[in-house]
Every structure is written in C-alpha cells, then in structure tokens.
Amino acid sequence: MAPATRERVLAAIEELGYMPDLTARSLRLKRTNTITVFVPDIVNPFFGLLLTGAQDEALQAGYDLLIYHTGGHRELERKALQLALSGRADAMIGVPYDLERADLKPLTLRGIPTAMLARASELDPDRTSGIDLVDVPSEAAAVMLVEHLVARGHTRIAIINGRAGTPPQINRENGYRQVLLRHGIPIDEGLIYNGDFDESTGYTRMVEVLARPDRPTAVFAATDSIAIGAMIASREAGVRIPEQIAIGGIDDIPAARLVSPALTTVNQHHDQLGRELVRLVLSRLHDPHPGPGRTVTGRFDLMVREST
Amino acid sequence: MAPATRERVLAAIEELGYMPDLTARSLRLKRTNTITVFVPDIVNPFFGLLLTGAQDEALQAGYDLLIYHTGGHRELERKALQLALSGRADAMIGVPYDLERADLKPLTLRGIPTAMLARASELDPDRTSGIDLVDVPSEAAAVMLVEHLVARGHTRIAIINGRAGTPPQINRENGYRQVLLRHGIPIDEGLIYNGDFDESTGYTRMVEVLARPDRPTAVFAATDSIAIGAMIASREAGVRIPEQIAIGGIDDIPAARLVSPALTTVNQHHDQLGRELVRLVLSRLHDPHPGPGRTVTGRFDLMVREST
DNA sequence: TTGAAAGCGCTAACAG
DNA sequence: CTGTTAGCGCTTTCAA
Numbered sequence: 001m002a003p004a005t006r007e008r009v010l011a012a013i014e015e016l017g018y019m020p021d022l023t024a025r026s027l028r029l030k031r032t033n034t035i036t037v038f039v040p041d042i043v044n045p046f047f048g049l050l051l052t053g054a055q056d057e058a059l060q061a062g063y064d065l066l067i068y069h070t071g072g073h074r075e076l077e078r079k080a081l082q083l084a085l086s087g088r089a090d091a092m093i094g095v096p097y098d099l100e101r102a103d104l105k106p107l108t109l110r111g112i113p114t115a116m117l118a119r120a121s122e123l124d125p126d127r128t129s130g131i132d133l134v135d136v137p138s139e140a141a142a143v144m145l146v147e148h149l150v151a152r153g154h155t156r157i158a159i160i161n162g163r164a165g166t167p168p169q170i171n172r173e174n175g176y177r178q179v180l181l182r183h184g185i186p187i188d189e190g191l192i193y194n195g196d197f198d199e200s201t202g203y204t205r206m207v208e209v210l211a212r213p214d215r216p217t218a219v220f221a222a223t224d225s226i227a228i229g230a231m232i233a234s235r236e237a238g239v240r241i242p243e244q245i246a247i248g249g250i251d252d253i254p255a256a257r258l259v260s261p262a263l264t265t266v267n268q269h270h271d272q273l274g275r276e277l278v279r280l281v282l283s284r285l286h287d288p289h290p291g292p293g294r295t296v297t298g299r300f301d302l303m304v305r306e307s308t
Numbered sequence: 309m310a311p312a313t314r315e316r317v318l319a320a321i322e323e324l325g326y327m328p329d330l331t332a333r334s335l336r337l338k339r340t341n342t343i344t345v346f347v348p349d350i351v352n353p354f355f356g357l358l359l360t361g362a363q364d365e366a367l368q369a370g371y372d373l374l375i376y377h378t379g380g381h382r383e384l385e386r387k388a389l390q391l392a393l394s395g396r397a398d399a400m401i402g403v404p405y406d407l408e409r410a411d412l413k414p415l416t417l418r419g420i421p422t423a424m425l426a427r428a429s430e431l432d433p434d435r436t437s438g439i440d441l442v443d444v445p446s447e448a449a450a451v452m453l454v455e456h457l458v459a460r461g462h463t464r465i466a467i468i469n470g471r472a473g474t475p476p477q478i479n480r481e482n483g484y485r486q487v488l489l490r491h492g493i494p495i496d497e498g499l500i501y502n503g504d505f506d507e508s509t510g511y512t513r514m515v516e517v518l519a520r521p522d523r524p525t526a527v528f529a530a531t532d533s534i535a536i537g538a539m540i541a542s543r544e545a546g547v548r549i550p551e552q553i554a555i556g557g558i559d560d561i562p563a564a565r566l567v568s569p570a571l572t573t574v575n576q577h578h579d580q581l582g583r584e585l586v587r588l589v590l591s592r593l594h595d596p597h598p599g600p601g602r603t604v605t606g607r608f609d610l611m612v613r614e615s616t
Numbered sequence: 617t618t619g620a621a622a623g624c625g626c627t628a629a630c631a632g
Numbered sequence: 633c634t635g636t637t638a639g640c641g642c643t644t645t646c647a648a
Contacts, residue, residue, distance in 0.1 A: 067377065
C-alpha cells in the first residue's frame with residue numbers, strides 16, 4: 001500500500017472514530033479476550049480486594065475482567081455462567097454461594113476454563129468435574145481463630161455469623177464446633193447467632209450477646225465487618241475489650257488494624273485468592289489441554305492484635 | 309411441528325447443553341442486552357451501593373449489568389468506553405475520574421446511550437455533547453457539612469480529603485473554601501490534607517492534625533471512611549469527640565450510624581444515583597431519539613448525629 | 617503484494 | 633405454517 005494512502009486511511013479512522021466491532025471479531029475468532037467473574041457481594045471489602053487482585057492479573061495477561069454481581073442468588077449465579085456458555089467470555093471465575101455441581105457441568109463439557117473459590121467438599125467432592133478450585137480456608141481459618149481463643153483460656157465463646165446456608169457461614173460454624181468438640185467444651189446452641197456478613201449484624205447481635213445473663217467471655221465474628229459492629233456495641237455498653245469480652249474476626253480488612261483495640265483476625269490474602277483464580281484459568285487458556293481439576297489451597301495467617 | 313418432534317428437540321437441547329451463541333445474536337441484532345458501568349474504586353462501599361442500585365434497575369428492565377473497575381486511571385476508563393464503542397454493550401454508564409469530554413464524543417457520535425456521574429462543569433460545561441449526567445452533589449454536600457460546622461461555632465476547621473486531582477477531591481475542597489470565604493474565615497492552607505478516600509488516610513492524617521500546636525476544633529472528612537479512620541486516631545490519642553474535636557463526613561455508609569459517637573455526615577443516596585444513571589440510558593434505549601443531554605441532580609441530606 | 621470470498625451462528629425476511 | 637436465504641463485520645484462506 002502506498003504510504004500516502006495509508007496516511008489517509010489512518011486519518012479517516014481518526015476522523016470517523018472507526019473502531020473494529022468486537023462482536024464480529026469474537027464470532028469469527030471464538031475468543032473475546034475477556035474473563036468474567038461473579039461475586040456474591042460487591043459491597044464487602046473482602047470481594048473488593050479479591051477483584052482488584054484478579055483484575056491486575058488478568059490485565060497483565062491481556063484480558064479484560066468483567067464483574068457480575070450475584071448477591072449470592074442462584075438465579076444470578078446461573079446467569080453469570082451463561083455469559084461464558086454463550087460465548088461472551090473466554091473463561092469463568094467466581095464465588096458461588098448457591099450453585100450445584102450440575103450447574104457447572106456445561107462449562108467443562110464445552111471446555112471453558114473455569115475456576116471457583118470454593119471448597120472441594122461443597123462443589124465437587126470427588127474432583128472429577130475438571131474445574132479448578134481455590135480452596136478458601138474458611139473452615140481452617142475459623143479453627144485457627146477459635147483455637148486461639150481457647151488457648152487464651154476462653155470456654156464460653158459466642159459466634160456471630162453471616163447469612164445462614166451460605167458456604168462461609170457453614171464452614172465457619174463447622175470450624176467453631178470442631179474446636180469446642182476437640183477440647184470437650186459443651187456447645188451452647190444459644191451462643192450461635194446468624195445474620196449477614198456486615199457491621200450492622202455484628203452490632204445488633206452483640207447487643208443481644210451482651211444482654212445475656214450468662215454472658216460469654218469471647219466472641220468469634222465470622223468477618224471483620226461483623227467484628228467491628230460488635231466492638232462498637234461493646235464500647236457503647238461500656239464493656240471493655242479484651243478484658244471483659246474478647247473479639248476476633250476473619251478477613252483482615254484494612255480497618256482491622258485501625259480500630260482500637262486493634263482487631264485480632266485471620267488474614268486470608270484476598271488479593272492472592274483473586275490472582276490465583278485468574279492464573280488457573282489463564283493456564284488453561286494458554287494450554288488447552290483439558291486435564292483434571294486442580295486445587296489450590298489459600299494461605300492464611302493469624303494476626304494476633306489487641307482485641308483478644 | 310409435531311409435538312413429538314418438538315419433544316425430541318427439547319430433549320436434545322437438554323442433553324447436549326445447547327445454548328444460543330450470544331455473540332452471533334448480538335452481531336445480528338446489534339444489541340447485547342447489556343449495560344456496562346465503570347467505577348474508580350470497587351473496594352469503597354459508596355460505589356458498592358451505587359452498583360447495587362444500578363444492577364437492580366437494569367435487571368428489572370431485562371438488561372445485564374457488567375462492571376468494569378478502572379481505579380480512576382484514564383487508560384482503563386478509556387478501555388471501558390471501548391467496550392460500548394465496539395459493540396459489546398448497548399449503553400455505557402460510569403464514574404469518570406480522569407476523562408475528558410473528547411473521550412466521550414465517539415459514544416454520542418455513534419448514538420450509544422451514555423450517562424455519567426459527574427458535574428456538568430467538569431465534563432461538559434455547555435451541555436452540547438448529548439450525554440446524560442447525574443450531577444453528584446459533591447460540592448454542595450461539602451458546603452452543607454462545613455456550613456453545619458460553622459453554625460456550631462467552629463472557625464478552625466481542617467479538611468482531610470482523598471486523591472488529589474480527582475473530581476470528588478476537587479469539589480469537596482471547593483465547597484470547603486466557599487463556606488470559609490463566605491463567613492470571612494481565613495483559610496489556613498496547612499489545614500488542608502489529601503491522601504486517599506479510605507480509613508487509613510483518615511487515621512494517618514488525623515495523627516498529624518492532632519499533633520499540631522494550633523489544633524483545629526473540627527475536621528471535615530471527605531468520606532465516611534476517612535472520618536472513621538480519623539475517629540479511631542482521636543480515640544487513641546484520648547481526644548474526645550465532639551467535645552475536643554468535631555468530625556463530620558460525607559456518604560452515610562452503613563457504618564456511620566454504628567460508630568460511636570455516631571457520625572454526622574451527608575447522605576448522598578448512592579443507590580438512587582446508580583438507579584438514576586441506569587434509568588437515563590434505559591430511556592434512550594427504549595426511545596432512540598437523540599435529544600440533548602439531560603442533567604439530573606442527586607438529592608442529599610445532612611444527617612446530624614453525635615460527632616459534631 | 618493485493619483482492620476476493622467463505623464462513624463464524626444467529627435472526628428476519630421472504631418464498632413456497 | 634415451514635423452509636430457505638441473506639447478511640451482521642470480522643479474519644483467514646486462497647487466487648490472482
């Protein structure tokens with residue numbers, strides 16, 4: 001092509017704002033350069049950090065990350081999966097709250113790289129589905145925190161947990177029960193509270209906890225947001241932390257270090273979880289061997305601070 | 309078609325997991341049934357609530373909402389716009405931190421419904437671009453809060469603000485200056501602090517504020533997250549709120565009501581802002597008359613609580 | 617090196 | 633009512 005013509009074409013592109021139609025390109029190439037991720041709660045900083053890590057990893061590999069908010073509702077989780085099934089995304093990652101194994105089957109059948117933040121035991125016990133899993137250490141994190149409380153001498157420990165029936169709620173309660181059982185501490189079902197994974201639940205449930213005649217000496221909050229709500233309720237009631245009641249959370253959100261007393265919690269390295277999810281699908285995108293589903297277990301660390 | 313045949317086809321669909329290819333459908337129909345929204349900060353609860361409202365509105369109208377996280381970087385904001393330009397979304401909404409009017413021009417040229425959360429004066433002073441705007445009352449909200457502080461008798465008021473150069477930072481500082489000017493209160497540039505829109509900034513900047521020999525009697529925090537960080541720093545320093553220092557924020561995030569003392573703040577009705585953005589593009593989607601750009605001004609309310 | 621044509625999977629229009 | 637066909641905008645292949 002003559003350089004002059006070339007110039008004029010480029011000028012016209014600029015002038016008219018021409019931009020290749022990605023829909024047509026995708027149809028032709030069977031590839032969108034897009035990864036879709038669904039999360040149950042866009043307001044929760046836990047998922048915000050996970051998404052930030054995931055996006056960073058995706059962008060570096062030349063993929064766009066599109067986020068779909070499900071609220072943890074199965075119907076919307078299924079809609080998210082359909083985005084990949086119908087060719088709108090090359091790979092699917094997400095945090096399922098209400099999906100069954102069967103829901104994911106069509107993805108693996110069609111060879112769409114899929115990675116979920118979930119425990120194998122929930123979603124795919126025998127690991128034959130071919131989806132990759134990042135095993136979120138939800139239960140182990142709970143065990144670690146409650147063990148810490150027991151080691152501090154607590155035997156009456158309440159748990160303020162999130163939405164009943166969701167994987168994190170179930171796992172954390174399981175971890176809680178495990179530790180008490182192991183130490184021969186009787187489980188008082190009245191000390192088990194559920195609600196949502198937010199400050200407001202922490203606050204209102206803590207008011208109830210503090211009103212008990214047989215008040216516990218420690219509270220295991222399922223998330224730092226819950227813990228912070230509980231700390232506010234304690235302070236208002238004039239109950240000193242940790243002298244009169246100890247409080248521990250899970251997540252290590254940025255605010256955990258800032259509250260006073262600083263919150264003892266378990267850091268789950270959210271951004272790394274997001275990165276790992278993206279890495280898993282990227283490896284299948286680059287090397288389309290089907291291969292069996294891999295499982296990566298997230299790391300976590302107990303952050304002992306002042307609240308316990 | 310014979311009912312039996314119909315049965316068999318449906319069975320085959322089920323069996324093979326057939327699903328129509330949305331890429332092909334989109335190419336044919338020139339329509340994706342998708343709205344894309346970009347936000348500068350997915351961790352900030354402000355945007356979480358905005359997105360929740362937006363998604364609810366979009367789903368009700370039969371559209372999927374896909375979220376793109378920009379971090380407020382122009383390069384990623386442009387990438388988000390390209391998703392709509394290249395046919396991957398029917399409409400574009402977003403919260404620009406670093407876009408110029410020229411960046412949005414191609415969208416209106418191609419008739420893509422576009423609504424931004426921004427002030428007209430920033431993005432489109434003479435309103436000829438044809439994009440719809442939700443005018444976020446950032447500056448007016450700042451005015452309202454600082455007026456409240458002045459009415460309470462404060463004349464030495466610090467401002468702890470977010471990322472320098474971003475629209476909310478600029479607007480809030482403008483509002484702050486306006487009020488002081490109006491009341492003939494001299495502006496001490498040393499009382500103007502910037503950082504990020506988060507707790508950590510509130511904490512570290514407040515430590516500096518409290519260390520001043522000429523300590524102010526009130527602090528205007530640009531967001532509730534900043535305010536909460538500042539409150540924690542005050543409590544640690546043994547400085548009582550509001551007796552020794554008053555603190556007010558903007559946003560009315562859920563935690564604002566829970567902290568103690570409860571935070572005085574300005575509720576911007578985030579979810580409504582999100583809903584309004586979606587409604588604006590939906591109306592153009594349903595009625596493709598070009599029409600001039602509309603401006604909707606967000607409502608806001610001063611929530612006087614205990615911290616001022 | 618340049619140009620023409622086929623085809624990705626769908627829907628709408630049209631013919632039978 | 634059913635069946636066929638054209639064509640959305642792109643990329644790739646093949647021919648000139």
